[in-house]
Amino acid sequence: MTTPARSRRSPCPVACALDLLGDRWTLLVLRDLFRGGERYRDFAGSPEGIPTNILAERLARLVAGGVIESSAAADGSRHRAYRLTTKGRALGPVLAALRDWGLAWEKGTRVMPGLSAGRE
Amino acid sequence: MTTPARSRRSPCPVACALDLLGDRWTLLVLRDLFRGGERYRDFAGSPEGIPTNILAERLARLVAGGVIESSAAADGSRHRAYRLTTKGRALGPVLAALRDWGLAWEKGTRVMPGLSAGRE
């Protein structure tokens, strides 16, 4: 569980955002959260098939980055519920822009059922 | 020259966009293009310091993906100029959203000189 306080490559806001979000999986987990997913299995069950070790690491990184927070389930069972923080919800426009671009320029893409317009 | 032909993980437009853009460097190269950068030197000289082998591969991938195109420089010299295609320019809102999020939520970030508002 290395939390090495990953160093910032530059003061550029885009570079800084990519230090946290810049990989093939992180924004997909965020997409699932915007779709309404809350639990580990919601993310692991997405059609892209994220490896579980990657998922666990990305969830921890997003928590460390203040984008999501995890809390115990209300029924006292073991599973955790992951929810977007205000900072995480502020990523809505990023995901909406990516989705719109993909829909417009990548043939054969379509929004998955359950993914709403991405604006809260 | 590795022929990309990278397979699509799902028909989700976000996943599809990340198949092309989902890493720590690609969107930084795009940022430089939106700033007005055109040449290899412009990208390699950015403060994040992209390794040159990564840069060459990303440029080739972006050309293959139809996001940029390379042509002979306007001034008649031999080096190549990389420019955004229409598809590439359509990524403006993605970069603008990332920049705005970084500025709002990551302390100490600031837009770099030369980077305009991101809208044409």
Place this chain on the structure above:
DNA sequence: AAGGATACTTGCGGATTGCAAGTAATAAAG
């Protein structure tokens, strides 16, 4: 023609990825 700049390519050690399998803690079934 020599020296420098530009645009890459190559090599290599180490980090990261993805797949499979394992594990611990409930939960459900018998």
Place this chain on the structure above:
DNA sequence: CTTTATTACTTGCAATCCGCAAGTATCCTT
């Protein structure tokens, strides 16, 4: 109460990818 299933991860490991340094090819000035 014991067995079996489910959930949420962790671990091991081969393959891939990354970043750094160095090298190469081409043009560009002098």
